[in-house]
Amino acid sequence: MTYAKPLPTIDDDNRPFWEALTHGELRLQRCLACGHHRYPIAPACPRCLAAEHEWTRLSGRGRVFSYVVFHHVYHEAFRPDVPYNVALVQLDEGPFMFSNVVGVPNEALRCDLPVTVVFDRVTEAVTLPRFRPLEDP
Amino acid sequence: MxxxxxxxxxxxxxxxxxxxxxxxxxxxxxxxxxxxxxxxxxxxxxxxxxxxxxxxxxxxxxxxxxxxxxxxxxxxxxxxxxxxxxxxxxxxxxxxxxxxxxxxxxxxxxxxxxxxxxxxxxxSRFAAAYGWGDSWGIWGMFAAAANSAMTARRHMHEYGTTSRQLAEVAVACRRHASLNPAAVMREPMTIEDHQASRPVVEPLRLYDCCLIxxxxxxxxxxxxxxxxxxxxxxxRVLGVAQAHSPETIGNPEWWYVPHQQTAAEAAYRAAGVGPEAVDVAQLYDNFTISVIVWLEHAGFCKRGEGGAFVEGGRIQLGGALPVNTAGGNLSESYMQGWLHVVEGVRQLRGECGPRQVEDAEVGLVTGRGMTLNCAAAAVLARD
Missing domain, CATH: 3.40.47.10 (Thiolase/Chalcone synthase)
Structure with a gap:
């Protein structure tokens, strides 16, 4: 069955992020000049503007900073999923990312819930980072 | 002046x-x-x-x-x-x-x-996913409502803001629209009507959302x-200012739209007046939570107190601070804040008939746009 939801456009700038995910690793850019972990993926550090960076492996742990539950269908491929959640996760290393929290009913979600990354292979080339509660909520 | x-x-x-x-x-x-x-x-x-x-x-x-x-x-x-x-x-x-x-x-x-x-x-183009390069749609994050829903959820978590308080904003806008013959949505609305409206992106319901x-x-x-x-x-334009946070989730405070406060304070400074001088306010209301956050940023209450501020009809005509007296984006028409300017002017000219704020001398108009990135504020005054 074809995957009908939006997929990332993998290019030279973001390939290390998406490749690492296929190996079960969450990696983000860390500035070699000031140490800032940055996300979204960017050509330079938005704090100090240095371009030099490494793709550092993160703990995968974080917390649900905020979350929403979609009832309205904005994209047909998500119709079977409503109501589904989207969370704004703050990783322990600092960066925020949007994702989904799995393994927990939407009613049990809460802000500041500790979570850890899980790797959801949706196509051969793309593994999406999602999150599950670190403990039973 | x-x-x-x-x-x-x-x-x-x-x-x-x-x-x-x-x-x-x-x-x-x-x-x-x-x-x-x-x-x-x-x-x-x-x-x-x-x-x-x-x-x-x-x-x-x-x-x-x-x-x-x-x-x-x-x-x-x-x-x-x-x-x-x-x-x-x-x-x-x-x-x-x-x-x-x-x-x-x-x-x-x-x-x-x-x-x-x-x-x-x-x-309508408002259902699209945001994000440069990789779309937030990968995770199902679509539409403008979702950004404000993130703000609302965190505001509820940190400050105890409730959906009924969001409803107060919708009800105030609708009551004002009912007094505005040019408004699109003029049927009366109660807090219960708001609570019964369908969830769109929780915690936001249909009546938390502006018109198209x-x-x-x-x-x-x-x-x-x-x-x-x-x-x-x-x-008169006593003071007008803009401020922006082009970063979205790269900015830890993005959800709270901190540049709104910068813009409001700069507009007051230029005008030489503060929030206590404002008789009537047109606060950008793409979603109900936006008004609550603007009340905090524009100095009408402290951070976290916007929900309590709107209770009991306090932003309705006759209340402590009449807000969005023509009905706003929520009930007049969604002109992305342009009608907020028109109403701001008409109130200070004294042309608003049954929705006129008596002796309105100073008005505040605010705007916000994009992915919670851009903000501006203006202090207007009767000449």
Whole structure:
């Protein structure tokens, strides 16, 4: 069955992020000049503007900073999923990312819930980072 | 009143708004032309007296950023100052600021600011996913409502804000719209009606969300001196400012839109007044939570107290601070804040009939746009 939801456009700038995910690793850019972990993926550090960076492996742990539950269908491929959640996760290393929290009913979600990354292979080339509660909520 | 740093002697001298709502057959350009004609007539100006043209392209405007050129041609103008700008709901006030600066600098004498859109009948673009490069749609994160829903959820978590408090905002806007013959949604609404409306992106319900509308709006800015010789009663621009957080989730405070406070404080500073001087406020309401956050940022209450501030009808006419007296984006029409300027002006002219705030002398108008990125605020005053 074809995957009908939006997929990332993998290019030279973001390939290390998406490749690492296929190996079960969450990696983000860390500035070699000031140490800032940055996300979204960017050509330079938005704090100090240095371009030099490494793709550092993160703990995968974080917390649900905020979350929403979609009832309205904005994209047909998500119709079977409503109501589904989207969370704004703050990783322990600092960066925020949007994702989904799995393994927990939407009613049990809460802000500041500790979570850890899980790797959801949706196509051969793309593994999406999602999150599950670190403990039973 | 004058003489404050950053407050040029500039006034809004004409406002125009076309019919609003669902306008089959209308085009964004045609609506801009209609709004411009109405604003000219309101001011008592001839079109050859307008030497500046600033525009915001509608979401359905085919020429996009070249809208200034297309509209300039349609209006037969030869401006010596013109541009188009897209900052969503902050644009009207940012253009007001550009107009005041152009007039103060002698780059133009009389500047028309114009917007038109057919988002209702021409295909809404507000359901798209955000994000540069990789789309947030990968995770199912679509539409403007979701960003404000993130804000609402965190605000609820940190400060105990409730959905019933969000409802107070929707109910106030609807009550004001019921007093505005030009408003699109005039049926009375109760807190219970709001609570019974369907969830869209929780914690936001249908009645937390603005309308999607067709319409055109224009306003004309000129020097106070020139304004006093014209037909309409001038409304002075005491202070107008913009501030932005182009970073989205890269900024830990993005959800709380901190640049709104920067913009509001700069507008007050330029005006030489504070929130205690404001008699009536038009606060940008793409979603109900936005009004609550603006009340905090514009200094009407402390951070986290916006939910309590709106309880018991305190932002309705007759309350502590009447907000969005024409109905706002939620119930008048979604003109991305342009009608907030029109209502801000009309209140200070005393033209608002049953929804008039008695003796309104100073008004605040705020705008915010894009992915919670852009903000602007203006302090207006009766001349």
């Amino acid at each position: 004058g003489g404050h740093v950053g407050a040029p002697h500039v006034a809004i001298v004409g406002v125009g708004a076309t019919p609003q709502g669902k306008l089959p057959g209308a085009t964004p350009l045609g609506l801009q032309v209609d709004a411009f004609r109405l604003a000219l007539a309101d001011a008592g100006l001839r079109k050859d007296e307008v030497d500046g043209l600033l525009t915001m392209p509608g979401t359905t405007t085919p020429e996009g950023a070249r809208n200034y050129l297309r509209l300039g041609e349609a209006l037969g103008l030869a401006p010596r100052f013109t541009a188009s700008l897209s900052m969503g709901g902050a644009t009207a006030l940012v253009l007001m600021q550009l107009a005041t600066q152009a007039i103060a600098a002698g780059a133009a004498t009389t500047v028309a600011c114009v917007f038109g859109d057919t988002a209702r009948t021409g295909g 509308s067709d319409g055109g709006v224009a306003f004309i800015v000129t020097s106070v001196e020139r304004a006093r010789r014209l037909r309409a009663r001038p409304v």
